[in-house]
Amino acid sequence: MCGIIGIVGQSDVAGQLYDGLTVLQHRGQDAAGIATAAGSKIRVHKGNGLVSDVFDEASMQLLHGNFGIGHCRYPTAGSAGCDEAQPFYVNSPYGIALAHNGNLINTDALRREVFEQDKRNVNTESDSEVLLNVFAHELDTQGELSPESVFKAIEGVHRRCVGGYAVTAVVLGFGMVAFRDTHGIRPLVLGKRVRDGRDEYAVASESVALDILGYERLRDVRPGEGIVVTADGTLHARACAEERAATPCIFEYVYFARPDSMMDDVSVHKARMRMGQKLGEKILRLRPDHDIDVVIPIPDTSRDAALEIANTLGVKYREGFIKNRYVGRTFIMPGQGERAKSVRRKLNAIPLEFRNRNVLLVDDSIVRGTTSQQIVQMARDAGARKVYLASAAPPVRHPNIYGIDMPSADELVAHGRTDDDVQALLGCDWLIYQDLADLEEAVSGPKHRIGAFDSSCFNGEYVTGVEPGYFERIRQARSDSAKQARRTI
Numbered sequence: 001m002c003g004i005i006g007i008v009g010q011s012d013v014a015g016q017l018y019d020g021l022t023v024l025q026h027r028g029q030d031a032a033g034i035a036t037a038a039g040s041k042i043r044v045h046k047g048n049g050l051v052s053d054v055f056d057e058a059s060m061q062l063l064h065g066n067f068g069i070g071h072c073r074y075p076t077a078g079s080a081g082c083d084e085a086q087p088f089y090v091n092s093p094y095g096i097a098l099a100h101n102g103n104l105i106n107t108d109a110l111r112r113e114v115f116e117q118d119k120r121n122v123n124t125e126s127d128s129e130v131l132l133n134v135f136a137h138e139l140d141t142q143g144e145l146s147p148e149s150v151f152k153a154i155e156g157v158h159r160r161c162v163g164g165y166a167v168t169a170v171v172l173g174f175g176m177v178a179f180r181d182t183h184g185i186r187p188l189v190l191g192k193r194v195r196d197g198r199d200e201y202a203v204a205s206e207s208v209a210l211d212i213l214g215y216e217r218l219r220d221v222r223p224g225e226g227i228v229v230t231a232d233g234t235l236h237a238r239a240c241a242e243e244r245a246a247t248p249c250i251f252e253y254v255y256f257a258r259p260d261s262m263m264d265d266v267s268v269h270k271a272r273m274r275m276g277q278k279l280g281e282k283i284l285r286l287r288p289d290h291d292i293d294v295v296i297p298i299p300d301t302s303r304d305a306a307l308e309i310a311n312t313l314g315v316k317y318r319e320g321f322i323k324n325r326y327v328g329r330t331f332i333m334p335g336q337g338e339r340a341k342s343v344r345r346k347l348n349a350i351p352l353e354f355r356n357r358n359v360l361l362v363d364d365s366i367v368r369g370t371t372s373q374q375i376v377q378m379a380r381d382a383g384a385r386k387v388y389l390a391s392a393a394p395p396v397r398h399p400n401i402y403g404i405d406m407p408s409a410d411e412l413v414a415h416g417r418t419d420d421d422v423q424a425l426l427g428c429d430w431l432i433y434q435d436l437a438d439l440e441e442a443v444s445g446p447k448h449r450i451g452a453f454d455s456s457c458f459n460g461e462y463v464t465g466v467e468p469g470y471f472e473r474i475r476q477a478r479s480d481s482a483k484q485a486r487r488t489i
């Protein structure tokens with residue numbers, strides 16, 4: 001899941017973009033970049049690494065302009081090389097730079113179409129560069145540059161691109177553009193602040209970026225909607241596709257987003273607490289006479305849910321694993337070897353909290369099983385009598401194709417396995433998963449703010465539909481073994 005941000009201010013925005021990216025870092029740790037527009041130049045600085053690695057004082061000083069965009073990347077297409085870091089730039093028409101969160105599922109067909117019909121070469125394997133060229137071509141076919149011609153171009157993108165996408169772009173001499181796929185799979189929020197009596201606007205993947213920059217959260221960008229903020233700070237917005245209710249990716253609430261973010265008007269923190277409450281109630285239903293002594297979260301993301309499970313069970317909550325704050329998120333690391341090694345480097349047990357106790361470990365999700373398998377063993381080594389494991393999400397049994405890099409079903413520990421099989425594989429004494437209906441209810445909340453979700457990795461139902469043969473193609477291109485083979489060629 002990448003993080004994106006776009007700002008139109010009244011003075012240079014590079015500093016704000018940098019600060020915004022640092023709080024979106026949890027969405028992508030592989031590469032980062034900023035593009036700003038001033039005079040006759042779009043300036044782009046990007047590279048592999050964390051935001052703090054990619055930028056230094058010298059590079060920041062070159063990023064002039066009162067409007068710009070930023071990106072931190074977690075690759076789901078192409079390679080992890082620095083040529084596929086974002087934003088991407090294209091010189092015609094006008095000069096455009098674009099940053100994309102999500103994943104297109106018709107990239108191959110689009111790439112051919114862009115080359116044969118639009119006469120544009122896409123120079124990398126990135127789906128985001130394809131998306132940029134589709135947008136550029138669609139804008140090129142419009143008349144004079146105006147908010148309306150940009151909206152028409154976004155309509156063209158929606159007609160041609162299939163998949164999940166939240167996008168920010170800058171058009172030289174004009175302003176910032178933002179849009180969200182027609183299902184609203186990927187998140188995008190709009191904010192405003194006033195400086196010296198003049199309006200400044202920002203869009204970002206998560207509202208936490210708006211918070212720390214002092215922007216008021218106005219609303220989420222609607223599915224299919226286009227946003228244009230011209231360089232003078234005037235906001236234009238209109239539907240660029242038939243209006244429909246958003247079906248946001250439920251995995252954002254389970255794992256990706258920061259708990260202090262609001263997404264599609266739902267507090268991620270509250271959603272996670274409700275997940276804990278529901279799972280606690282399920283445990284009580286199935287085992288009213290349970291013998292759990294203590295509930296221990298697997299940090300970081302499961303903490304909110306674990307605390308509510310403990311409250312619901314009336315059992316102590318203890319921090320039994322200490323996280324090394326200098327190791328990043330393991331799930332979004334590119335290869336299985338690195339992920340597996342990182343769990344042990346990242347988490348260490350406090351034996352005192354485990355010795356002679358029946359512990360309930362809680363994780364937000366179990367995907368490849370990399371974390372839970374090692375953690376269950378660590379709990380036993382630390383002296384636990386029995387080790388139970390609860391997952392605040394249902395079993396992940398299907399690939400994600402809209403911006404989370406789990407393309408291959410056979411890498412998922414629950415794929416083709418019963419819950420008992422997974423329990424045996426992970427080595428725990430009892431494994432309990434959240435039910436999907438409970439998860440969806442937990443996220444939409446008592447006010448039913450979200451009617452339906454993209455829950456495809458849990459139920460195999462893909463809101464865009466999927467062409468026959470697609471899953472096999474991405475499995476061949478993007479499975480861990482395919483990536484490993486590419487690295488060794």
Ligand SMILES: O=P(O)(O)OC[C@H]1O[C@H](OP(=O)(O)OP(=O)(O)O)[C@H](O)[C@@H]1O
Nearest residue numbers: 300301329330331366367368369370371
């Ligand atoms: O079953 P797996 O394939 O191991 O994936 C699931 C685990 O990965 C994530 O943690 P991560 O370390 O990425 O981040 P966190 O510190 O935010 O929990 C998630 O929170 C689970 O703990």
Ligand SMILES: NC(=O)CC[C@H](N)C(=O)O
Nearest residue numbers: 001002075076077101102
């Ligand atoms: N996770 C994402 O949003 C990835 C964006 C884009 N598909 C890339 O691979 O760079």
Ligand SMILES: [Mg+2]
Nearest residue numbers: 298299300301
């Ligand atoms: Mg985790």
